[in-house]
Amino acid sequence: MNFSKSLYTKGIQCSKALWLKKYNKEVLTTPDATVLAHFETGNVVGNLASKLFPNGLEVTYDASNFNNMVETTKQWMDEGLEYIYEATFLYDDILILVDVLKSTPDGVEIYEVKSSSSVKEIHLHDVSIQKYVLEQLGYTVTSSNIVHIDSSYVRGDELDLNRLFRVINVSNEVNALQVDIPQRLKEFETCLSDHENEPDIDIGAHCNRPYACDAKDYCWRTQRNIPDYSVFNIFNLGSKKQIELYKQGIVRIENIPDDLSMTPIQKQKVDNWKSQVSYIDKENIKAFLDTLTYPIYHLDFETFQQAVPEWEGMSPYQQIPFQYSLHIEHEDGTLEHKKFLGADSIDPRYNLARRLIEDIPRDVTVLAYNMSFEKGVNVKLAESFEEFSEHLLAINENMKDLMYPFQKQYYVMPEMQGSYSIKYVLPALIPEMAQAYKELDGIQNGSDAMNAFPRLSSMEVLEKEKTRNALLEYCKLDTLAMVKILERLKELNEENV
Template sequence: MKSTGVRRGGTSAEVGCALSRPVPWRWKDAFRRPVGIRRDGRRVVRPGSATGECDRRAHGDRGAADAYDGVRSHPERRMRLSKSRFTAGLQCARLLWWRVHEPDAPELAPDETRQAVFDQGHRVGAAARARFPGGVLIDLPHDAFEQRVTATRAAMDGGAPAIFEASFVADDTFVAVDALERRPGGWRLVEVKSSTRVKTQHLQDVAVQVHVVRGSGVPVESAEVMHVNRACTYPDLSDLFARVPVLPEVERILPGVPGRLRAQLAMLGGDLPTVAIGLHCEEPYPCPFQGRCWPEWPADHVRRLYFVGKRSWELAANGYTSIDRLPDGMTLHPAAERQRRALRLGRRIVEPTLAVALERLVGPLAVIDFETVSPAIPVWDGCHPYDPVPAQFSCHAQEADGAWTHHHWLANDTADPRPELIRRLADACRGARTILAYYAPFEAGVLAQAALAFPKLHDPVQSILDRIVDAHPLVRDHVYDPGFNGSFSLKAVLPVLVPGLGYDDLPIAEGQAASRHIERMLFGDPPPHGAERRALRDALRRYCERDTLGVVRLVETLRTLAAGAAGPV
């Protein structure tokens, strides 16, 4: 039976069974999909359940942000902060305002990538709880604030050694602590993170929790960030987590927390604040509301400059918003310099050096691509957290007569996929003199890691590594088309250089989505069966095949371009 809170009988309060039993964890639980995840008192909608797409309105020269200026708050709505709302407000006041006043905004419905992050955090959290024997879980709806606080107090009074999702309210701020551990001198607050190190934003997260818990009268004598330990090696998961004391750093932050909370609550009681766009739009996390604040960048905007990174904000602040207006003396990456020339000329640039680069591709060729899974909690021998493990490959192999044959393999169960995948891949590439991959260092690294885990795979792996060539520099170092928009990813260059061969027609059209679906197929609880599983496997096959077919057609196009390149522009 699942507890609905605190059951009262006579003069005593009895904690429901979900609060009084330890929380077990099994390795298979790491891949269980939660029925619903609650954030800030609202349910996070799963992909596909959103009622609409973000309306990217056009607003002339004033930009997208102006469409939302003057939007008013709800004067009768009770404002309450949480630890995630607090940290969102530290990043941007508009982000917090929209999260509170438009909790059902379509931008907040997670796409597959964000949903994968949520699910991963849920799995890591479940594994972390197993590190606290006898701990009890406050298993109530996230927005049942009063019941959660009451249940937490009951668990504390009942002698629980650790409480998960321990809930407190102070200064109109609600926090649910990942793990509150009883200590001789008080309580230890533990924040669980699926990252592999402590980050600056984690300290703010812990600080607001310490403030609220202490404000509720609970003595917090230590605080830790419990993060995934990359040194952990399966099958020994005893050191899956590293626990880092952070209270001294948090104590330095704490004096400023009350003022920030008051400022955020006051801001939420007013109209939508005005905030200029900047680096905070992407750090520490990409803002889901960028489409409201950012204009549609033109093709020559400095934000699209290749390899510019954070420098784009500095350039824009100094008045350099257009790539073709950047000073000629400014040092740029060679590909970015080619991009600037192409934009100034308004046409594609093909360097004569392309023909020389293509001479490395001695046939017969093979083109390979992997799809990988990277579980935070490793499940195969020799793997560390987040190690990419190949679970699927596609290979287009060229025959002696120039014809192409497609080979494919996709794991179908929880057995380690690497031995079978490498055996089949080596066989598919047997006749190739050059093996191409787009971003080959990734494929090479995955193969080398597999050979370390399985010494018997050394020879076939080395045979592939001796012949592998990266196709990515063939484009980046020799070709630029304004249609690339500053990116040399296969998704960006393929539709431009090979029109009609993109990814829009595929049910799975992105690598992270493919990884997520493979993980669900192998470890889902329950995994897809029957027609759903067959459809999923077919969609994965088509996506991986498109990557290798795309490189085949891309090389053909590059040969044509090289033949027509008369000289540098």
């Protein structure tokens, strides 16, 4: 069958996705920069976790000769090596690589390393197929374990691997899964034995669980012509009403029956889409605008995360601010722009916090879009740098949320597709601004920025300079977009006078 543990877990999620991966991978979505960065994080975490099991040897990966990897593993086990990294085994055309294999007098122990901060169900299936193969080959598996990041860990001067990682014994859960594996493998073998006919499996909640499937665009858009904005945006995927409508062949919002029972928010979204007419609550928009005083400081942070905290006082996956843009809007309409972009290879937080309190006075209106994020960044900075704490928290006290009028449904356009995310609000209100993002060179969204900054230190001089300029231009556009959205709200207010 030429199977692997990654194909096994893909089949657990959806056997159609498994078939496509084997026979029609051209229809699968190509991994983007975020996915690739996640893979790289997994490699880094795996290499670091192996240090918890010292004095072992790693089987060199060779995609052209797995048999050699299997033979190397067996040789080292026969020689009595305690720890083997990427230990490789093959049974009945099922190939597994064990992150860390420990040999003991009583048998072997499995350690599967994950870069996540908890044990997930799919991880148990991953380990379960490893245990199955090992036992079919005659080994006794005495324990099955998952090694994952402990997000509560706070780094000191040195990295403490014993506190960074948690080792969780999942033997009971993995043992309970063994009984189903032979039947699952038969089902997968039957699925893959037909090279010509793609399995007929409908879409559903499994398309997003445990991961967004790389076949989703093919199954949803290409095969079923489900529009970007559909009943699945109105009702939760897998909910009773969504399933009921889908079974009736209703996926377009305009086809939802008028007498269908819905919550007020759901009904407003449906009515707004059907009528293709914008809803504007000018009175409440005016009330929001009246809470703002000039000058208005439009603020946007860019952050990134590290699975392994590089600097003292940081925790795994903590949001690390490395950049901000600040457009200062005066009452006469003039704009000032201030910016900060941290140097690569050093902790950017201290210098960012110091510059931020220089650029933003304590008692001015600060405007953010989804201010809970900017507030959260400031709180973390205040906790880390006591000398700036009072000023940073004062900034939070005067912060307003530009998302509020859209979140509260004071301004609803069909083009917003029922969302108050700036991703939908901006192109609906100011289409030319959305186009401006597409014309940016290199960095066009937050994910691009988040992935680019940690890579600066490994870039050549010219590439680094280009990337830093791209980061500055992108973040600058973010706060300019906020200025333009506020401008549109003020135009509505003036029309009301």
